[in-house]
Amino acid sequence: MAASQGLILSSDYEGLSYVILEALALNVPAISTDCNSGPREILPASAISQLDDQSLAKKIIQLSNTPHDFQLSLGAQFLTDHAIEQYSKLA
Numbered sequence: 001m002a003a004s005q006g007l008i009l010s011s012d013y014e015g016l017s018y019v020i021l022e023a024l025a026l027n028v029p030a031i032s033t034d035c036n037s038g039p040r041e042i043l044p045a046s047a048i049s050q051l052d053d054q055s056l057a058k059k060i061i062q063l064s065n066t067p068h069d070f071q072l073s074l075g076a077q078f079l080t081d082h083a084i085e086q087y088s089k090l091a
Contacts, residue, residue, distance in 0.1 A: 001022060001023060001026055001028060002026045002027075002028065004028055005029070005064075005067060006028060006029040006030065006031070006063045006064075006067055006070065007019065007020065007023040007028050007029070007030040007031070008030075008031055008032075008056075008060060008063070009030070009031070009032040009033065009039060010032075010033050010056060011032070011033060011035055011038075011039075012033070012035065012051060013035055013036065014032075014035040014037065014038035014039060015037060015038050016037075016038055016041070016042075017032070017038045017039055017042065020032060020038075020039060020042050020043065021042065021074065021078055024042070024072055024073065024074040024075075025074050027071060028071075029063055029067040029068070029069075029070035029071045029072075030043060030047060030070060030072065031043075031047050031048070031049065031059045031060070031062075031063050031070055032047065032048055032049070033048070033049055033050070033051050033055075033056060034048045034049065034050055034051060035051075042075065042078075043072065044072070046069070046070075047059075047070050047072065
C-alpha cells in the first residue's frame with residue numbers, strides 16, 4: 001500500500017474503515033464515497049464523493065491530478081497516545 005498512488009474506497013456501506021486509517025498512516029492520498037458512517041468520520045468533505053458514478057469519477061480525476069490535496073494526516077483521535085489517555089480515564 002505504501003507504494004500506491006492513492007486509495008479509492010468505493011463502498012456503499014462501511015464501518016470505521018481501517019484501510020483509510022492505514023493509508024493515512026502511510027501518507028497515501030485517500031478518497032472515499034460517502035457512506036452513512038466511517039469515511040466521513042476520518043476524511044474531510046473534500047475527500048468524499050457522493051454515491052454515484054459521476055461524483056466518484058470526478059474525485060478520482062482530482063486525486064490523479066493533484067494527489068497532494070488528498071494526502072492527509074492521521075487524526076489525533078486515532079493515535080496510540082489518545083487511546084491510552086482515553087483508556088486511563090476509565091479506571
